Amino acid sequence: MPLVLDEALPLLPRLRRHARLLCGDAARADDLLQDTLERAARKGALFHAEPGPTRLDALRNWLLTLMHRLYLNQRRDAREALHDSLDDEDTPQPLVHEPQQQVALRLDLERALAALPAASREILLLVCVEELSYQAAAQVLDVPVGTVMSRLSRARERLRQSMDGVAPARPPLRVVK
Amino acid sequence: MTHDDHELDDATLHAYVDGQLEPSHAAEVADRLLRQPRAAQRVLAWREQREALQALHRDWLDEPVPSRLSAALHPPATAAVVASPSPPWPRAWAAALLLALGLGAGAAGGWGGHGWWQGKQQAAAQAAAQAAARAAGRDPTVPEYVRDAAIAHAVYQPEKRHPVEVGADQADHLVQWLSKRLGAQLYTPVLRDYGWKLVGGRLLPASDDPSVGGALARAQFMYENDAGERFTLYVSTGAASPEAPVAFRLTQRTEGGSTTRSLYWIDGKLAYALSGNFDERRLRVLADLVHARMGMIARAASSP
Numbered sequence: 001m002p003l004v005l006d007e008a009l010p011l012l013p014r015l016r017r018h019a020r021l022l023c024g025d026a027a028r029a030d031d032l033l034q035d036t037l038e039r040a041a042r043k044g045a046l047f048h049a050e051p052g053p054t055r056l057d058a059l060r061n062w063l064l065t066l067m068h069r070l071y072l073n074q075r076r077d078a079r080e081a082l083h084d085s086l087d088d089e090d091t092p093q094p095l096v097h098e099p100q101q102q103v104a105l106r107l108d109l110e111r112a113l114a115a116l117p118a119a120s121r122e123i124l125l126l127v128c129v130e131e132l133s134y135q136a137a138a139q140v141l142d143v144p145v146g147t148v149m150s151r152l153s154r155a156r157e158r159l160r161q162s163m164d165g166v167a168p169a170r171p172p173l174r175v176v177k
Numbered sequence: 178m179t180h181d182d183h184e185l186d187d188a189t190l191h192a193y194v195d196g197q198l199e200p201s202h203a204a205e206v207a208d209r210l211l212r213q214p215r216a217a218q219r220v221l222a223w224r225e226q227r228e229a230l231q232a233l234h235r236d237w238l239d240e241p242v243p244s245r246l247s248a249a250l251h252p253p254a255t256a257a258v259v260a261s262p263s264p265p266w267p268r269a270w271a272a273a274l275l276l277a278l279g280l281g282a283g284a285a286g287g288w289g290g291h292g293w294w295q296g297k298q299q300a301a302a303q304a305a306a307q308a309a310a311r312a313a314g315r316d317p318t319v320p321e322y323v324r325d326a327a328i329a330h331a332v333y334q335p336e337k338r339h340p341v342e343v344g345a346d347q348a349d350h351l352v353q354w355l356s357k358r359l360g361a362q363l364y365t366p367v368l369r370d371y372g373w374k375l376v377g378g379r380l381l382p383a384s385d386d387p388s389v390g391g392a393l394a395r396a397q398f399m400y401e402n403d404a405g406e407r408f409t410l411y412v413s414t415g416a417a418s419p420e421a422p423v424a425f426r427l428t429q430r431t432e433g434g435s436t437t438r439s440l441y442w443i444d445g446k447l448a449y450a451l452s453g454n455f456d457e458r459r460l461r462v463l464a465d466l467v468h469a470r471m472g473m474i475a476r477a478a479s480s481p
Contacts (some may be wrong), residue, residue, distance in 0.1 A: 005250040012246060017237040030246065037249035109229050127195055128227040131458065134197055149188055156191075156223055 005041055011060050014130070015067070021125055022071060024114035032074070036067040061132065065140045068122060075118055112162040120155035127152055185209055185216045194223045196458035200425050200465075207465035211473060221371070224462075319428045322395070323441045325384055326411035326450035327430050329397050330437050333379070334407050334454070341377030341399055351378050355396040359414045361447055362478070365398050366470030373400040373463075376407070383413065408453035408463060414446060425464055427457060440464040444472075 015036070019029035040047075040063055049058035113121055126137040127148070134152075138145045185206060192198050193206045210217040333340055343351040348365065356363045358380055365375055378398040392414040401407045429438040440460050441450040451464045 008250055009247060012242045013238045013240070016240075016242060016246070017234055020237060021233065030243065034246055034249045037246060041250050109233060113230070113233070124230060128230045129233070131196070131456075134192070134195070149191065152191060152195075153187060156226060159226060160222065 005044060007056070007059060008037070008040065008063060011056070011063065015060075015063060018064070018125055018130060019067065021110075021113065021129070022067075022121060032067060032070060035070050036063060039066050039070070060130075061136050061140060064126065064130070064132075065142075068140055069142075071118075071122075109159075109163065112159055115162060116155065116158055119151055120158055123148060123151045124155045124159065185213060187219075190216055190220055191223070194220055194227060196461065200461060203461065204425075204465045204468060207462070208469040208472070211469060217370075319426075320441070320448070321384055322411070322413040322448055323428055323439055323450045324430075325381070325395065325413075326397075326409070326441070327428070327437045327439050327452055329381055329395075329411060330409045330439070330452035331430075331432055331435075333397065333399065334409060334437075334452075340407070342379035344377040345375040347377075348375060355380060355412075358394040359392065359396055359412065360394075361414050362475075363396060363412055363447075364471045364474045364478075365410075366467055366474060368400060368466065368470070371466060372402045373408075374402075375399070376401045381411075406453075406455065408451060408455075408460075410467060411450040411452065413448040413450075415448075425461065425468075427460075442468065444468065 012033075016029070016033055019033045019036075020026055023029040023032060043066075047059065047062050049055045049062075113124065116124070122141060123137065126132045126140060127134070132140065134145050134148045138148045141148070143151075189198075189206060193203060196203075198206065210220060343354065345351070352363055352365055355378060365378070368374070376399040378396055381395040381397055383393050383395050394414075396412045398410045398412075399407055400410070425440050425442045427438060427440050429436055431437075435454055437452050437454055438457060438460050439450045439452040440463075441448065442464070443449070449468075451460065451467060453460050453463070
């Protein structure tokens with residue numbers, strides 16, 4: 001059955017956080033979410049899922065798909081697209097590989113996430129935060145499952161690096177007794 | 178020493194951390210991780226990262242959604258009609274509350290209406306049906322001891338001053354005592370490397386449960402992490418089908434707005450239920466871990 005638009009209301013707080021973590025900017029995120037919802041309202045007839053336990057998940061995944069497609073278009077349009085490679089995960093991140101900068105770049109999680117390439121941020125948010133299956137994440141991003149897995153692996157490593165940096169070895173965690 | 182000791186590959190480890198593996202495969206991975214400290218280290222780091230990401234700005238979930246966003250859902254033609262009653266509905270806690278109520282009301286909401294309120298009810302009923310189906314879908318006949326376990330969890334888990342009868346400082350005595358009362362050797366796995374430490378345990382009376390025989394004494398062990406989260410491991414003797422392969426089943430119950438999920442399984446003569454107030458995936462990882470470690474202690478104890 002097609003979309004009843006109010007069905008999406010309980011999903012909004014989560015989608016909004018998703019957009020904010022994705023964009024790293026509250027105003028841009030709300031614009032992105034608004035575009036997403038407007039598009040959903042126009043294309044609601046295209047959403048089909050059986051009533052039942054999986055319908056709300058299906059709706060969330062559909063809205064995430066719309067959002068990530070819009071986000072991709074934005075990045076294509078933006079000037080920064082020159083630096084922020086959309087699909088290619090191999091583009092070196094010059095800042096992260098400058099040894100002198102790494103100490104300064106020990107970031108807290110939020111800033112580290114914001115500093116990741118967009119493709120890394122997308123995959124971490126979809127898989128870790130929204131807890132999508134690899135299959136569902138592949139559909140949202142319109143890429144093969146293998147790409148989801150390789151992006152995820154790189155994203156995890158990048159995030160770890162940018163948080164640990166080459167900071168002096170930390171004392172062993174927890175000496176709790 | 179066994180056939181499965183080759184190194185776990187990264188793809189498997191990622192899938193394990195992300196809960197993408199079938200429960201039986203996940204249990205096998207958990208077991209192998211015990212013998213592969215380097216892989217276990219990676220898993221631990223990724224899991225911490227994953228949990229940190231999930232915790233990132235949970236506070237935003239409680240912020241009211243601006244009306245321009247909820248209004249955006251309505252196509253221009255109907256926006257004027259439907260947008261007028263717009264209370265600050267979509268707050269995460271409100272959704273959670275409805276979900277809890279929905280569990281009680283059942284999934285009878287149906288799909289008839291298109292009104293504002295029905296929309297909410299549908300969404301909530303659906304979430305409830307989803308939760309109920311997930312709980313009941315695997316096995317509609319949840320054994321009585323699992324319900325006892327969930328109740329015991331709900332009763333003692335929030336307890337500040339007396340969460341346990343015998344504390345972990347007397348761990349040896351605790352295990353000996355409860356083993357004696359239950360008439361079976363019990364074990365309390367060490368989970369410190371995963372951030373969980375034993376708080377202690379208590380003896381509990383059994384209710385009448387034909388599915389696990391006539392044993393009257395039950396044991397509950399409680400674990401806690403640095404964040405103050407707790408889970409309980411409930412043990413009952415007299416399992417009816419000691420030869421059955423180990424299978425983890427899930428159930429959940431909601432009381433006072435808080436949902437207790439229990440994963441339960443039978444291993445040999447003992448029936449276990451692991452209960453916690455967190456999501457299914459975390460619970461599964463914990464159950465895998467607890468099961469694998471108890472098996473390891475048991476094997477070590479029984480070998481000469």
